[in-house]
Structure formats: structure tokens, C-alpha cells
Amino acid sequence: MIPTLNPRIRDWRGRRVWIVGASSGIGAALATDLASRGAKLALSARREAQLLEVAGPVAGTDACLVLALDVQDPDAVRRATDTIVSHWGGLDVVFWVAGTYHPMGAQDLDPHAARGILRTNLEGLINGLAAIVPVLTRQRSGAIAIVGSVAGYHGLPRSLAYGASKAALINLAESLHLELRPKGIGVHLISPGFVATPLTERNPFPMPAIVTTQVAADEILAGMARGEFETHFPRRFSRSIKLLRWLPYRWSFSLIRRVTGQHAPGGPGAATAPEGAPMTVGDETLAEMGARAAPAAGAPVGRETTAEPPAAAEPPAAAAPAAAAAPADDAAGGPRPSRPRRQGTRRKK
Numbered sequence: 001m002i003p004t005l006n007p008r009i010r011d012w013r014g015r016r017v018w019i020v021g022a023s024s025g026i027g028a029a030l031a032t033d034l035a036s037r038g039a040k041l042a043l044s045a046r047r048e049a050q051l052l053e054v055a056g057p058v059a060g061t062d063a064c065l066v067l068a069l070d071v072q073d074p075d076a077v078r079r080a081t082d083t084i085v086s087h088w089g090g091l092d093v094v095f096w097v098a099g100t101y102h103p104m105g106a107q108d109l110d111p112h113a114a115r116g117i118l119r120t121n122l123e124g125l126i127n128g129l130a131a132i133v134p135v136l137t138r139q140r141s142g143a144i145a146i147v148g149s150v151a152g153y154h155g156l157p158r159s160l161a162y163g164a165s166k167a168a169l170i171n172l173a174e175s176l177h178l179e180l181r182p183k184g185i186g187v188h189l190i191s192p193g194f195v196a197t198p199l200t201e202r203n204p205f206p207m208p209a210i211v212t213t214q215v216a217a218d219e220i221l222a223g224m225a226r227g228e229f230e231t232h233f234p235r236r237f238s239r240s241i242k243l244l245r246w247l248p249y250r251w252s253f254s255l256i257r258r259v260t261g262q263h264a265p266g267g268p269g270a271a272t273a274p275e276g277a278p279m280t281v282g283d284e285t286l287a288e289m290g291a292r293a294a295p296a297a298g299a300p301v302g303r304e305t306t307a308e309p310p311a312a313a314e315p316p317a318a319a320a321p322a323a324a325a326a327p328a329d330d331a332a333g334g335p336r337p338s339r340p341r342r343q344g345t346r347r348k349k
């Protein structure tokens with residue numbers, strides 16, 4: 001049997017779990033789900049009133065600590081870590097969910113807002129790691145689950161700061177896994193597609209394959225039960241975005257431009273790059289477009305290719321075989337970002 005990339009976490013009874021970003025959305029759903037599975041919870045975010053609401057009657061007891069904080073404040077994060085460790089004597093799993101999103105493009109780049117996104121999404125996690133890693137390292141046990149996004153897989157229009165922050169989280173989670181797994185610590189990367197939360201409710205376009213927060217929580221916990229490094233969902237959607245990382249830039253840029261309308265200023269679909277990006281043109285999903293643009297099964301897929309993206313009239317070829325072929329570095333553009341890795345234990349749904 002192939003070993004899993006992380007220890008499987010199936011039984012949550014009595015586990016000491018800290019959820020940072022628990023006041024709404026995915027983090028709140030995780031809190032409710034884990035409470036019903038018997039975990040001890042510490043809940044953090046800036047809005048204490050919402051945290052108390054999520055915690056319900058057990059708020060403030062040993063079963064549910066409520067620790068309001070701003071992840072941008074390293075001292076506050078360290079104080080909360082100390083409080084948890086002094087209450088519970090240790091920490092088993094940390095879900096780092098806190099994040100923020102504003103659409104931003106090259107034309108309306110707002111350095112202040114961009115810094116705010118990076119400070120919350122990236123620096124916030126770094127503040128967390130600085131406090132948490134020493135605790136887990138001392139214990140030689142525990143796990144950190146980092147919520148990234150499929151928006152981190154590839155650059156997307158109007159996703160300037162958010163996409164960059166999530167791409168950084170993917171890279172950071174990979175580095176952490178390489179370093180911490182040999183020390184007995186699990187590192188999980190969670191890559192959601194669209195989830196119906198306050199973060200996405202202002203999106204003015206239909207979000208393909210959007211799931212509820214309950215589905216998101218189920219997917220995350222199922223991935224951890226499988227011992228995966230990365231859990232991405234919903235698979236039909238997230239796989240198609242992941243495919244972009246495997247395609248030569250010539251094709252991925254072309255696909256994204258067509259899907260988002262960025263090839264023609266003001267054209268259909270323009271300015272709709274969202275949390276996770278818009279992935280339909282008419283009735284066609286990115287996956288279907290990817291299948292059309294992907295080379296025939298067995299054809300080489302490499303950054304060095306000079307082939308134009310196939311014309312729309314070309315017969316569809318399977319996207320999966322294209323994704324399975326190993327891409328080479330782009331001779332002109334340098335090496336690609338790290339490629340998605342196959343999970344030894346990944347199961348098809």
C-alpha cells in the first residue's frame with residue numbers, strides 16, 4: 001500500500017483544534033462540523049460577537065475557547081497560541097482559514113488594498129506559523145491545514161493581489177510539508193473552488209460549480225481522512241483550473257482570455273475575474289474548452305512548444321491525458337511554477 005502524504009485524521013474526538021478565520025463562511029462551517037465530531041475547539045477571527053455565535057452555549061468553556069485576534073498582529077497571534085497551549089497543554093490541528101478578497105486589475109491597482117490582501121492572506125499565515133510551528137515541533141506531532149484557493153494555480157485577470165497571495169500559500173505549504181513532515185507534523189493544502197460565503201456573495205456573475213460551506217467542510221475533512229497533501233474541490237471545477245498549470249502558456253493564456261473576455265476590451269465576460277475566476281463562456285466550461293484546446297492523448301505537452309492553440313473547431317481530446325504528460329520549462333519564459341503533484345491516495349469521486 002502506498003503511504004499517504006500526511007497521517008490520516010479520521011477520529012476528531014478530543015482533538016484540540018484551532019480554527020483561525022472561524023467567524024463566518026468555511027471556517028464557521030468547519031467549527032460546527034468538528035464540534036459535532038467531538039473536537040475541542042479554539043475559534044479566532046476579528047469579530048468576537050460572530051465567534052461567540054458560532055461557538056454557541058459552550059463558548060468560553062474548555063471545549064470551546066474564543067480568542068478574537070487580527071492575523072496581521074503577530075503579538076496577538078502569539079498570545080492566542082500561548083493561551084491555547086496553557087489551557088490544553090498542546091495543539092493537534094490548526095486550520096488557517098482567514099483570508100480576504102477584493103477583485104483588482106492592472107488598471108485599478110490600489111497599493112493600499114493590495115497590501116491589505118497580502119498582509120491578511122500571506123503575512124497573517126506567516127505570523128501564525130511563527131507561533132505554531134515551535135509548538136508542534138516540540139510535540140513532534142500535529143497538523144496545519146492551510147486554506148489557499150484554485151485562484152492560486154494560475155494568474156487570472158483582476159486577481160492581482162489575491163491570486164498572488166494564494167499562489168504564495170501553495171508554494172509555502174509545499175515548502176512546509178517538505179520540512180515539517182519528517183518531524184512528524186502534517187501539512188495540508190486546501191484549494192476550494194467557489195463556495196457560497198460572505199466573501200463571494202458580492203460576485204456579480206454566476207459562479208460555476210459553487211458549493212455550500214457544509215459541502216466545503218465535508219470535502220476538507222474527507223481529504224484529511226484520506227491523508228492527502230492537497231484537497232481541492234469541487235473536483236470537476238478544480239481539476240479544470242489545475243489543468244491550466246499543465247498547459248503551455250500559449251494555450252493557458254489563450255483559454256483564459258477567451259473565458260474572461262480579456263482579449264477584447266469590454267467584450268463578453270470582461271472584468272468578471274472572481275475569487276477563483278469565471279469559468280464559463282456561454283454554456284461551455286473551462287474544462288470543456290481545455291479539452292478542446294488540449295493536444296490529443298499522447299501528444300507532447302511542453303512549454304517549449306511553438307504550436308498555436310488548436311482552433312475551436314478541432315475535435316475534442318481528453319483533458320486528462322494532456323494533464324498527465326510532463327511539461328518542460330518554457331525556453332523563453334523560464335521555469336514554470338511548481339506543478340501539481342499526484343496524490344498517491346487520491347480517489348476519484
Ligand SMILES: NC(=O)c1ccc[n+]([C@@H]2O[C@H](COP(=O)([O-])OP(=O)(O)OC[C@H]3O[C@@H](n4cnc5c(N)ncnc54)[C@H](OP(=O)(O)O)[C@@H]3O)[C@@H](O)[C@H]2O)c1
Binds near residue numbers: 024101200275
Ligand atoms: N468562498 C470561496 O469561494 C473561496 C474559494 C477559495 C478560497 N477561499 C478562501 O477560504 C477562506 C475563507 O473564506 P470564506 O469564503 O469562508 O469567507 P469569509 O466568510 O469572509 O471568511 C473569512 C474569515 O477570515 C477572517 N478574517 C479575515 N481577515 C482577518 C484578519 N485580518 N484577522 C483574522 N481573521 C480574519 C474573517 O473573520 P473576521 O472578519 O471576523 O476577522 C472570517 O472568519 C479564505 O482564505 C478565502 O480566501 C474562499
